[in-house]
Amino acid sequence: MIILGFESSCDDTGVSIFCSNRGVVINLVNNQSLIHKDYGGVVPELASRDHLNKISFLTNKAFEKSGLSFSDIDAVAYTIGPGLSGSLLIGSSFAQTAAWSMNIPAIPIHHLEGHLLSPLISNAKLEFPFISLLVSGGHTQLMAVNKIGDYNVIGETLDDAAGEAFDKIARLMGLDYCNGAEIAKLAVNGDPDVFQIPRPMFNSPSLDFSFSGLKTAAMIRIKELQSKEMFDHIARANIAASVQKSIIDILIHKSYLAVKRTGIKTIVVAGGVSANNLLRVTMLDSLKSLSCKVYFPPLELSTDNAAMISFAAYLRLKHNLINMNSLKYNLSVKPRWNLKDVNSIY
Numbered sequence: 513m514i515i516l517g518f519e520s521s522c523d524d525t526g527v528s529i530f531c532s533n534r535g536v537v538i539n540l541v542n543n544q545s546l547i548h549k550d551y552g553g554v555v556p557e558l559a560s561r562d563h564l565n566k567i568s569f570l571t572n573k574a575f576e577k578s579g580l581s582f583s584d585i586d587a588v589a590y591t592i593g594p595g596l597s598g599s600l601l602i603g604s605s606f607a608q609t610a611a612w613s614m615n616i617p618a619i620p621i622h623h624l625e626g627h628l629l630s631p632l633i634s635n636a637k638l639e640f641p642f643i644s645l646l647v648s649g650g651h652t653q654l655m656a657v658n659k660i661g662d663y664n665v666i667g668e669t670l671d672d673a674a675g676e677a678f679d680k681i682a683r684l685m686g687l688d689y690c691n692g693a694e695i696a697k698l699a700v701n702g703d704p705d706v707f708q709i710p711r712p713m714f715n716s717p718s719l720d721f722s723f724s725g726l727k728t729a730a731m732i733r734i735k736e737l738q739s740k741e742m743f744d745h746i747a748r749a750n751i752a753a754s755v756q757k758s759i760i761d762i763l764i765h766k767s768y769l770a771v772k773r774t775g776i777k778t779i780v781v782a783g784g785v786s787a788n789n790l791l792r793v794t795m796l797d798s799l800k801s802l803s804c805k806v807y808f809p810p811l812e813l814s815t816d817n818a819a820m821i822s823f824a825a826y827l828r829l830k831h832n833l834i835n836m837n838s839l840k841y842n843l844s845v846k847p848r849w850n851l852k853d854v855n856s857i858y
């Protein structure tokens with residue numbers, strides 16, 4: 513089975529082709545960071561326009577590079593939500609039209625289900641049940657995953673997501689690209705112990721998270737250093753290292769508690785923040801004492817991409833989790849959609 517996938521929930525346009533006997537054949541992503549960098553966040557109107565500009569070009573390129581053609585495709589998959597409505601509508605319209613023109617099914621996929629299942633792409637040994645730590649720009653959740661489509665939230669952020677904290681602090685620091693990857697790069701040369709950045713809710717037995725106080729504490733520190741003209745490259749690296757360490761300490765500690773509390777000894781980390789190298793290394797190390805297996809998606813599939821969308825559609829088809837009769841050609845999207853209700857559209 514060969515599935516053409518589209519992702520356009522925020523500021524990445526993704527096109528992929530997944531083949532059941534070859535895996536991810538092609539995965540193309542166009543990131544819009546440079547378009548939004550002067551506005552302090554993603555501008556929805558600009559994001560939609562850029563998806564529109566890039567999606568057909570990327571689709572043609574995917575076919576050109578893979579050597580496949582439209583007639584080889586058995587189904588089209590696309591992100592239906594959650595995300596920015598305008599951006600989602602570009603992907604859904606394009607995917608539905610492509611599927612309609614070829615008379616094949618168009619399968620809507622929940623963006624977070626795509627992230628959550630992405631570690632299965634490269635880890636055939638990964639078995640259910642597992643704990644999922646989903647850490648992206650919009651979400652921070654711990655879930656007990658019993659099987660595909662059976663997701664129980666056991667902890668989540670009460671305010672900002674972990675990725676959002678990274679992004680907002682990167683912006684306060686005046687970094688070119690406002691994201692966690694830039695903080696991680698700066699942190700390589702920093703000392704995490706020079707500045708104390710708090711770890712909210714670290715000592716609470718709850719599996720919930722909170723990152724807004726951490727962000728405010730970092731902001732106060734940065735402003736103080738700036739006002740004293742002490743925000744030089746060493747201080748910047750030290751702030752980056754402290755912020756990164758605090759966020760990661762919280763994520764790891766709560767994951768540790770989740771494993772202990774549920775007795776589930778497999779943990780899967782997914783979403784954009786899972787690209788963080790320190791998180792990967794420390795998570796593996798910290799959960800060793802619980803004899804816990806830890807899985808991540810391949811690095812290039814950690815941040816938003818369409819391969820995870822076509823792969824999730826493949827898994828749903830393979831496990832008969834889609835009622836084909838209920839999938840009408842329908843252009844509506846789901847900008848807000850809780851993962852626990854994921855089965856409602858199938």
Ligand code: KG4
Pocket residue numbers: 522627647648649650651674675676678679690691692693694696783784785786787788789814815816
């Ligand atoms: O999953 P994703 O690509 O998009 C959403 O669904 O939100 O996640 C994006 C988030 C951003 O907040 C970005 O700062 C974070 O992932 N991120 C990282 C790293 N790479 C991306 N955070 C920490 N370290 C990284 N290396």
Ligand code: ZN
Pocket residue numbers: 623627648649783784815816
């Ligand atoms: Zn995402």
